[in-house]
Amino acid sequence: MIELRQLRKHYKMGDSIVHALDGADLDIGAGEFVSLTGASGSGKSTMMHLIGCLDRPTSGSYRLDGIAVNRMGDRQLAVVRNRKIGFVFQTFNLINRTSAVDNVAVPLIYSRKTSTKTAAMAALEKVGLTKRASHKPSELSGGERQRVAIARAIVNEPKLILADEPTGNLDSRTGEQIMAIFHQLHAAGTTIVLVTHEMDVAAQAKRIIRMRDGKIVADEILDDAKRSALQAEAHAGSQPVGSPT
Amino acid sequence: MFLLRICMMAASSLRANLMRSILACLGVIFGVAAVVSAMAILEGSTRDAVKRFETLGADQIIVTNGNDGRRGQRSVVRLSLTHADADALGELESVENTAPESLITAQIKYFEKNLSIQLLATNQNYARINGYKPERGRELTKQDVISGRKVCVLGYKVAKELFGETPAVGTRVRIGGLGFTVVGVMEKKGFLGMRDVDEQVIIPLTTGLTRLFGNKYVQFITIQAQNSNELDSVTQEVKRKMRVEHSIRAGEPDDFRVMTKEQITQSVGGFVDIMAIVLYSIAGISLVVGGIGITNIMLVSVTERTREIGVRMAVGAKRGDILLQFLLEAGVVSVFGGGLGVLLGRGFTKMLENVTVVLQTYTTSRSIMMALGMAFFTGVAAGLYPAFRASRLDPVEALRHE
Numbered sequence: 001m002i003e004l005r006q007l008r009k010h011y012k013m014g015d016s017i018v019h020a021l022d023g024a025d026l027d028i029g030a031g032e033f034v035s036l037t038g039a040s041g042s043g044k045s046t047m048m049h050l051i052g053c054l055d056r057p058t059s060g061s062y063r064l065d066g067i068a069v070n071r072m073g074d075r076q077l078a079v080v081r082n083r084k085i086g087f088v089f090q091t092f093n094l095i096n097r098t099s100a101v102d103n104v105a106v107p108l109i110y111s112r113k114t115s116t117k118t119a120a121m122a123a124l125e126k127v128g129l130t131k132r133a134s135h136k137p138s139e140l141s142g143g144e145r146q147r148v149a150i151a152r153a154i155v156n157e158p159k160l161i162l163a164d165e166p167t168g169n170l171d172s173r174t175g176e177q178i179m180a181i182f183h184q185l186h187a188a189g190t191t192i193v194l195v196t197h198e199m200d201v202a203a204q205a206k207r208i209i210r211m212r213d214g215k216i217v218a219d220e221i222l223d224d225a226k227r228s229a230l231q232a233e234a235h236a237g238s239q240p241v242g243s244p245t
Numbered sequence: 246m247f248l249l250r251i252c253m254m255a256a257s258s259l260r261a262n263l264m265r266s267i268l269a270c271l272g273v274i275f276g277v278a279a280v281v282s283a284m285a286i287l288e289g290s291t292r293d294a295v296k297r298f299e300t301l302g303a304d305q306i307i308v309t310n311g312n313d314g315r316r317g318q319r320s321v322v323r324l325s326l327t328h329a330d331a332d333a334l335g336e337l338e339s340v341e342n343t344a345p346e347s348l349i350t351a352q353i354k355y356f357e358k359n360l361s362i363q364l365l366a367t368n369q370n371y372a373r374i375n376g377y378k379p380e381r382g383r384e385l386t387k388q389d390v391i392s393g394r395k396v397c398v399l400g401y402k403v404a405k406e407l408f409g410e411t412p413a414v415g416t417r418v419r420i421g422g423l424g425f426t427v428v429g430v431m432e433k434k435g436f437l438g439m440r441d442v443d444e445q446v447i448i449p450l451t452t453g454l455t456r457l458f459g460n461k462y463v464q465f466i467t468i469q470a471q472n473s474n475e476l477d478s479v480t481q482e483v484k485r486k487m488r489v490e491h492s493i494r495a496g497e498p499d500d501f502r503v504m505t506k507e508q509i510t511q512s513v514g515g516f517v518d519i520m521a522i523v524l525y526s527i528a529g530i531s532l533v534v535g536g537i538g539i540t541n542i543m544l545v546s547v548t549e550r551t552r553e554i555g556v557r558m559a560v561g562a563k564r565g566d567i568l569l570q571f572l573l574e575a576g577v578v579s580v581f582g583g584g585l586g587v588l589l590g591r592g593f594t595k596m597l598e599n600v601t602v603v604l605q606t607y608t609t610s611r612s613i614m615m616a617l618g619m620a621f622f623t624g625v626a627a628g629l630y631p632a633f634r635a636s637r638l639d640p641v642e643a644l645r646h647e
Binding site for chain 2: 052083
């Protein structure tokens with residue numbers, strides 16, 4: 001699904017060059033549930049922007065679903081984001097002046113679908129929010145807003161869901177509900193990449209990738225033993241964020 | 246379909262900021278109101294003028310003082326037309342009748358009643374040329390004109406106001422301090438050319454020129470051609486005859502002007518065109534100012550909605566989609582302002598009609614469509630720069646924007 005080879009991203013900051021991503025090699029297969037963790041400045045946001053086709057690498061190659069996206073122009077990237085990727089953000093990023101169902105329909109509009117209502121309602125049903133379809137985001141709770149955002153992410157039935165700290169603005173109980181939806185999507189075959197610095201959230205994935213200073217420093221499959229260990233550490237608060245195990 | 250959805254998105258953002266949108270397109274509102282009222286007034290006055298000239302016969306040619314020279318040279322009109330010119334033109338084969346006409350404003354008095362009227366001094370042919378008949382008594386006769394009799398024929402409204410239901414024919418009235426005998430009352434006619442002849446009193450030309458007007462010249466001569474299909478050749482004949490009558494040597498300019506009804510209507514049209522240019526310039530300036538207002542508010546909107554733009558890009562909006570969205574949004578805001586402007590303009594013209602009474606306005610659906618179209622293009626043009634800025638945003642930066 002995702003193949004990164006020596007992917008680099010450099011920024012100019014004044015006179016110095018920041019190596020936000022410094023030669024990442026990564027393969028994520030279709031249907032995997034992966035968390036990407038690391039401290040702020042570790043390069044995980046840059047990684048997410050590159051995987052999400054929001055940004056282009058300085059060098060290296062990136063194949064998404066078999067297509068070399070690192071050579072694509074703005075227009076083609078927009079199409080890739082529209083068809084293959086669903087984004088879920090920490091701050092939900094809904095459009096406040098329109099209803100939940102209209103928010104969900106936005107990606108459909110950009111894929112020039114003639115009828116959007118049915119698909120949007122179906123997506124809302126998957127997150128259990130059909131009853132709130134005509135409510136505006138301001139009339140919804142945080143958890144409901146994030147569910148609307150997830151519905152928007154899945155409305156075009158993308159192969160990849162990219163979630164950036166999806167539980168960061170929610171209390172732990174609501175966060176668990178949101179995570180339950182990701183588990184459902186994963187069970188249905190969608191590839192999920194979850195960017196987070198919360199260890200107990202990251203531990204829910206099947207595989208965990210840790211980053212530091214623009215490099216991947218650890219990449220391991222989580223079995224039940226490791227998961228419990230991670231969760232225990234997270235709850236004890238002794239887990240230094242982003243440190244390799 | 247895509248465009249429709251984008252328009253609906255634009256409408257929703259307009260609703261969300263209703264007051265701000267109205268303020269932003271204030272310039273467009275006034276601009277469009279100006280366009281709509283200008284067109285209504287122009288259309289109204291053109292129709293009014295054309296309607297009035299329609300009352301003149303199609304076989305008429307008008308000779309007036311002054312020459313055909315450039316407009317600037319006509320500031321002083323030298324009087325040259327005389328009663329004799331009218332008679333001479335009447336002798337032409339192709340001319341049926343001629344009526345010399347002079348017009349002043351005068352007071353007519355009957356016992357205690359005093360009325361301001363248009364006093365027309367003319368000859369026996371005037372009524373016939375215009376298909377204008379007396380209702381009571383008679384019209385002017387040749388003898389009245391030759392002898393310079395002090396007789397008058399009253400217009401319909403004049404008779405009504407002075408005499409009410411009592412018979413007017415045979416009574417004596419005073420016009421401009423001179424005693425006249427009423428010999429007839431004309432039928433109700435309304436406008437004949439530019440004036441309401443029901444408010445007019447007709448006296449013999451000779452009487453008027455010698456006793457009331459104080460000069461020997463007439464203001465214009467109305468000519469009725471034998472055949473209305475030959476107006477052009479008759480016009481040429483009239484010109485030649487006039488040059489002979491006025492002893493104008495070859496190469497010297499005419500000291501008169503000859504016009505057909507059509508040419509008069511056109512010259513009214515020409516005046517209306519100038520008015521139109523002035524009014525449209527004003528409207529154009531308001532629209533430019535309105536456009537700047539919209540550019541301004543769209544820039545604010547783009548900044549405010551940077552994050553939304555980022556999200557839209559993330560879920561698959563192409564740069565072109567964002568550009569189109571903001572362009573249409575500016576267009577929709579502007580058309581909304583245009584709609585308010587149309588209402589304002591309509592209100593304004595209705596008010597003008599009620600206040601001035603005489604002014605006719607006429608709002609066509611074409612003028613409304615045109616005004617709204619102008620508003621839309623103003624909006625789109627005003628939205629170009631903000632929309633371009635929105636479309637060039639970097640998605641990553643836009644998503645980070647607070």
